[in-house]
Amino acid sequence: MRISAGATLALALLTAAPPAFAGGEDVVVEDAWSRASIGTSRPGAAYMTLRNTGDEPVVVTGLSTDLAMMPMIHATATDEQGVSRMTHMEELEIPAGEVVALAPGGLHLMLMDLQRPMVEGESFSLTVDFSDGESISVEVPIRGMAARGPAD
């Protein structure tokens, strides 16, 4: 586990009573990373895996960060003629006990309207909101523009 928020969450799970219902507190975020940007005029992209350790599905309903005015979840779909399009996902369900990976080529976080450049070696804080009102904060490291994953 690479993310301090995840570690905090694990500690919280160890010390707290098991939750009676599933929700944001059952989600562990791992391997968050993003790519550096050129300036602020182009949108940025970030990736991570969301692991639902609970017994019920949880739904991501929103994102917020001071880095970008409009962070959103996008899916990349390529049609039978090889044309790639991005679809905005209003919500993202993580089935009970499952992992949803946001990774290059598929689901990803698109960071629109950057407020500052994404600089390699820095990081930004991202808050993920869930349908039960819970939210978790993740520190997302910024890797090089040609990075392919959370680590080489």
Next chain:
Amino acid sequence: MQRRRFLIYGVAGIGAIAATLGIGWWQVDGPGADAQVGKRPLPLSEMSFRLTDHEGKPVGPQTLLGRASLIFFGFTYCPEVCPTTLSDISVWLDWLGEEATDLNVVLITVDPERDTVEALAEYVGYFHPAIRGWTGTTLQVDQATRDFRVRYEKMPMEGGGYTMNHTSGVFLFDADGRHVSIIDYHEPREFALPKIRRAMDEETKGAT
């Protein structure tokens, strides 16, 4: 109950993927293929586009002849598909090592409005040094997309601005300009290197 629903979604998903692949085959290689309007790019020798590279030099299909070529379309405001493709290509080129100098590797923009020579120069500078960026006027880029049978469309985004939907595969040509194959965006990355080597081998065969 939830697990069952997930399973049903999974089965439906696999069915949808199979159907998509099936439709793709039917339209591209199967009986649905349109012989009149081939989806494959023209041979480079039959192309007529003229563009400018990221160093401001005039380029065209003739620039590519004599070495195998790896050509793809994109734009520098692309947050996901293009950096992913470019970083994949950078890794393939690293794998090829010295051999990478025997390849033309070109990103042709579908967004000439924003991708000026300067913007492209800065962008390609973040990836493998063999990667070139080509742009032009809207009319010139349209000609290139017709030559390569590439489709693209401008999509307004909520919150302003626009993005481009575009053909995301990587086209491979041999040194004589014959189209050899396409590396699809969602294809497992380990398939790429054998395809690139095949395009380069065609070059050897052509030379002997």
